[in-house]
Amino acid sequence: MKGILISKDLCIGCRACASACEHGIIQIEETKEFRKIIVSGSCPDECENCKDVCPTEAIKIGEGVVSSCQLFGAGTGSASTCSSRNENQLPAAIKLRERQEVLFRLTLCRRCGMPIAPEAMLNFISRRMTQPLFELDLCITCRQQLMWEAIRKR
Amino acid sequence: MQSMASWKIFINPERCIGCHACEMACEQTHGGISNIKVQCAPVFCRHCEVPPCVTVCYRNAIEMRNGKILLIKDLCTNCGICVFACPFGAIMTTTITRQIEPGKKAHSAVPCHFEARSAEEPHTEHEKPKRSLADARDDTPRERQIVLVHKCDGCLERAEASGARPACAATCPSGAIECKDIAQASSLKRIRTYEVHLVTHLTHREGTSP
Numbered sequence: 001m002k003g004i005l006i007s008k009d010l011c012i013g014c015r016a017c018a019s020a021c022e023h024g025i026i027q028i029e030e031t032k033e034f035r036k037i038i039v040s041g042s043c044p045d046e047c048e049n050c051k052d053v054c055p056t057e058a059i060k061i062g063e064g065v066v067s068s069c070q071l072f073g074a075g076t077g078s079a080s081t082c083s084s085r086n087e088n089q090l091p092a093a094i095k096l097r098e099r100q101e102v103l104f105r106l107t108l109c110r111r112c113g114m115p116i117a118p119e120a121m122l123n124f125i126s127r128r129m130t131q132p133l134f135e136l137d138l139c140i141t142c143r144q145q146l147m148w149e150a151i152r153k154r
Numbered sequence: 155m156q157s158m159a160s161w162k163i164f165i166n167p168e169r170c171i172g173c174h175a176c177e178m179a180c181e182q183t184h185g186g187i188s189n190i191k192v193q194c195a196p197v198f199c200r201h202c203e204v205p206p207c208v209t210v211c212y213r214n215a216i217e218m219r220n221g222k223i224l225l226i227k228d229l230c231t232n233c234g235i236c237v238f239a240c241p242f243g244a245i246m247t248t249t250i251t252r253q254i255e256p257g258k259k260a261h262s263a264v265p266c267h268f269e270a271r272s273a274e275e276p277h278t279e280h281e282k283p284k285r286s287l288a289d290a291r292d293d294t295p296r297e298r299q300i301v302l303v304h305k306c307d308g309c310l311e312r313a314e315a316s317g318a319r320p321a322c323a324a325t326c327p328s329g330a331i332e333c334k335d336i337a338q339a340s341s342l343k344r345i346r347t348y349e350v351h352l353v354t355h356l357t358h359r360e361g362t363s364p
Binding site for chain 2: 014015016018019020021022023024027028053055116117121122124125128129130133135136139140141142143144145147148149151152
C-alpha cells in the first residue's frame with residue numbers, strides 16, 4: 001500500500017503518468033484554461049509505472065505521508081497526517097483519501113487563442129531542443145494551417 | 155520489394171479536394187486511428203532529416219529507420235512532448251477511453267490489507283480512514299482517459315508485408331498525395347525541398363529539413 005507524491009516544482013503537466021496509471025488513480029481534468037492532475041488515492045500494489053515514465057522525476061512513491069504535507073503545504077493533507085512526524089508508524093489507510101491536485105494554467109495559442117499546453121511543459125521542450133523553435137506558442141491546428149498557407153503564398 | 159528509403163511521399167496541396175479519403179485509408183491501415191489530418195491539405199509526418207521529435211523524446215521512443223521516423227509504441231509514454239516539438243503539427247493525439255480492469259481498481263485490494271494492518275496497530279485517533287475507505291471504494295473510477303500520441307509510420311507494416319505503397323497515396327483520388335521514387339522524382343524533390351525551405355524562412359523555422 002503506497003502513496004503517490006507529485007512535486008509541484010518538478011511536474012511539467014505532461015499527462016504521461018495519467019496514461020501509465022492502469023488503476024486510474026492519476027487522472028487529468030482539463031478545462032479551457034487549466035489542466036489539473038489529480039491523484040485520488042494510493043496504489044494497491046507494487047506498480048511504479050507512473051514513476052518510471054515521468055520525464056522530470058517529479059513522482060515519488062512511498063509510505064511518506066508527512067513528506068506530502070511538506071511538498072504541498074498543510075492545506076492538502078488532513079490535519080492528523082500533518083501533525084504526525086513518524087511516517088512508518090502511520091497506518092497505510094490514512095493515505096487513501098489523500099487527494100492531491102497539481103494545477104497548471106495552459107498557454108494559449110498566439111494565433112487562435114486555443115489552449116496548447118502548460119508553460120512548464122513548453123519550457124521543458126525548449127530546453128531539450130538543440131535549436132530554438134518559434135512555433136512553441138502556436139497550437140497544433142495553427143501550425144498545420146500556417147504551413148500550407150506559407151506554401152500557397154509562394 | 156523496394157526498400158523504404160527509395161521512395162518518398164509528396165504532397166501537392168493545390169490538388170487536394172478535401173475528400174478525407176486519405177484519413178479513411180490511414181484509419182483502416184492503422185487500426186482505427188488516422189495519422190493524417192486534412193487541414194487545407196493533408197498533414198502528416200514529413201519524416202524530417204533532422205527531426206526535432208527524436209531530439210526531445212526522453213524515452214528514445216522515436217527513431218529514424220530507413221529514412222522514416224517511427225514511433226515505438228512500447229516505449230512511448232503518451233506525454234505529448236514530441237507533439238509540441240514538431241513545427242508542422244504532424245504528430246497527432248487522440249483521446250481514447252479504456253476500462254479499468256476489475257483486478258486493477260485502485261482500492262479493490264484494500265479491505266483485507268487494511269484489516270490486517272489495523273489489527274496489528276490499534277490506532278484510536280485514526281478512525282476517520284475507515285469511513286473514507288468506504289467512500290473511496292464507491293467512487294473508484296471505472297474507466298480512464300488516455301490521450302494517445304500517434305504519427306505516420308510511412309505504412310511500414312504494409313510495405314514489409316506486401317511491398318505496397320502507403321495507403322494514403324494509393325487512395326488519393328486527385329493526386330494530392332503521391333508516392334514517387336526518389337530517383338525518378340529528383341526534380342520534384344528539389345522543388346518541394348525548396349518550398350519547405352521557403353516555409354522555414356517564412357515562419358522562422360530552423361534546423362528542420364524534410
